[in-house]
Amino acid sequence: xxxxxxxxxxxxYTVDGRLLVMSADLSRQLSQFETRTDSPPSSLDxxxxxxxxxxxxxxxxxxxxxxxxxxxxxxDEK
Numbered sequence: 001x002x003x004x005x006x007x008x009x010x011x012x013y014t015v016d017g018r019l020l021v022m023s024a025d026l027s028r029q030l031s032q033f034e035t036r037t038d039s040p041p042s043s044l045d046x047x048x049x050x051x052x053x054x055x056x057x058x059x060x061x062x063x064x065x066x067x068x069x070x071x072x073x074x075x076d077e078k
Contacts, residue, residue, distance in 0.1 A: 001044075002045055002052075003024065004024075004046050004049045004050075005046055005048070005049050006049045007024055008023070008024055008049065009023065009024060009030065009049070010022045010023070010024055011046065011052045013035075013044055013054070017036065018033065018034055019032070019033040019035060019052060019054065019063055021052065021065075031065065031066075031067060033067055033069065035054070035061065037056065039056065041055055041056050041061075042055050042056060043055045047062060050064065050065040051063060051065065055074070056074075057076070058074055058076065059071060059072070059073060059074060060072045060074055
């Protein structure tokens with residue numbers, strides 16, 4: 001769970017693999033994104049006040065305000 005820099009929104013990762021963006025007072029769900037993964041991200045943060053960045057060991061995912069997204073495979077460091 002992470003509050004946006006402007007304090008207006010809350011990003012929430014759910015146990016069933018969804019990213020929810022809620023109003024900060026939790027009165028409205030503004031968006032929902034299915035990550036299609038069973039494991040929670042190792043980090044979740046805001047990029048500005050309208051995009052959410054999530055990281056897993058093998059993936060970096062940026063989700064925009066209208067459900068658009070970009071993803072990048074991250075190298076496996078051994």
